[in-house]
Amino acid sequence: AQTVTQSQPEMSVQEAETVTLSCTYDTSESDYYLFWYKQPPSRQMILVIRQEAYKQQNATENRFSVNFQKAAKSFSLKISDSQLGDAAMYFCALKEGGSEKLVFGKGTKLTVNP
Amino acid sequence: NAGVTQTPKFRILKIGQSMTLQCAQDMNHNYMYWYRQDPGMGLKLIYYSVGAGITDKGEVPNGYNVSRSTTEDFPLRLELAAPSQTSVYFCASSRSGDRETQYFGPGTRLLVL
Numbered sequence: 151a152q153t154v155t156q157s158q159p160e161m162s163v164q165e166a167e168t169v170t171l172s173c174t175y176d177t178s179e180s181d182y183y184l185f186w187y188k189q190p191p192s193r194q195m196i197l198v199i200r201q202e203a204y205k206q207q208n209a210t211e212n213r214f215s216v217n218f219q220k221a222a223k224s225f226s227l228k229i230s231d232s233q234l235g236d237a238a239m240y241f242c243a244l245k246e247g248g249s250e251k252l253v254f255g256k257g258t259k260l261t262v263n264p
Numbered sequence: 265n266a267g268v269t270q271t272p273k274f275r276i277l278k279i280g281q282s283m284t285l286q287c288a289q290d291m292n293h294n295y296m297y298w299y300r301q302d303p304g305m306g307l308k309l310i311y312y313s314v315g316a317g318i319t320d321k322g323e324v325p326n327g328y329n330v331s332r333s334t335t336e337d338f339p340l341r342l343e344l345a346a347p348s349q350t351s352v353y354f355c356a357s358s359r360s361g362d363r364e365t366q367y368f369g370p371g372t373r374l375l376v377l
Contacts, residue, residue: 154306183364195307195354195368202364241306245364250295250314251322252366254306 152177154244156255163232164263170217171227171258173242181247184218184225189257190238198240201225229260237262265290268369270355276375277345285340285372287355295358296338297322297366298330300351307354313338345376 153176163169175184186198201209201218208216213233217226229236242255271286289296294315299307299322309322313332327349329341338357342349352373356366 185364187368193352193371193373195356195371197365197367200365243306250297250312250320250363251309252297252299252307254308256304256306 152244152246152249152251152253154242154253154255156242156258158258159256160259160261162261162263163229165232165234167232168228168230169232169260171229171240171242171260173225173227173255175223175225175242175244177223177244177246179246179248183245183247184216185243185245185252186214186216186227187241187243187254188236188238189241190235195241199227232262234262234264236260267291268355268357268367270353270369270372272372273370274373274375276377277342279345279347279376281345282341282343283345283374285342285353285355285374287338287340287369288336289338289355289357289367289369290336291357291359291367292335293357293359293367294335295360295363295366296332297356297358298328298338298340299354299356300324300349301354301371302351310340310353342374347376350374350376 184201239257297312298310311330355369
């Protein structure tokens with residue numbers, strides 16, 4: 151069964167600094183995709199970044215990057231130069247290639263301090 | 265493009281009442297999904313559709329029904345609402361060439377009392 155675990159219920163970071171959010175997952179499939187979604191107070195789910203399991207290179211989107219450790223089944227999100235607008239719930243999610251289901255972790259609440 | 269839209273934004277239901285949550289997308293996406301998010305939790309898949317006329321159950325389908333008569337619309341029906349259905353409901357869609365990337369609507373908050 152697919153599982154996603156986010157072990158940090160809450161994190162905080164100073165504005166302009168860097169923070170890393172942790173995620174571990176479990177799947178028996180070799181074809182899968184990993185995602186980080188951001189959910190601000192508006193509740194809108196916003197895709198931050200995605201990683202295909204077959205790609206060795208870590209995905210990067212501007213200030214957001216991931217550390218994908220396939221053997222360890224770890225998928226952490228690094229936010230550089232944190233901004234006040236980054237404050238939100240962040241969800242890690244897993245999708246197996248043959249499934250339509252996105253499996254989400256419980257989320258990490260990120261606070262950005264000015 | 266409006267993307268994925270959902271109505272209503274918020275609704276209070278009495279136990280035993282029924283309602284339909286509306287979802288529409290204008291991106292010509294074949295795949296559409298309904299999720300629920302309980303407090304302090306991630307989203308769980310209720311139902312999904314791979315195209316007009318085709319639907320299938322997700323992880324938590326009990327108490328819900330769906331239909332997909334057009335590509336654009338994917339309504340979620342709650343029959344005999346129960347307090348356990350108090351949640352935030354999200355609709356999402358994705359296109360055939362990139363099923364993995366799902367685009368979400370703003371959510372509908374439902375309170376069953």
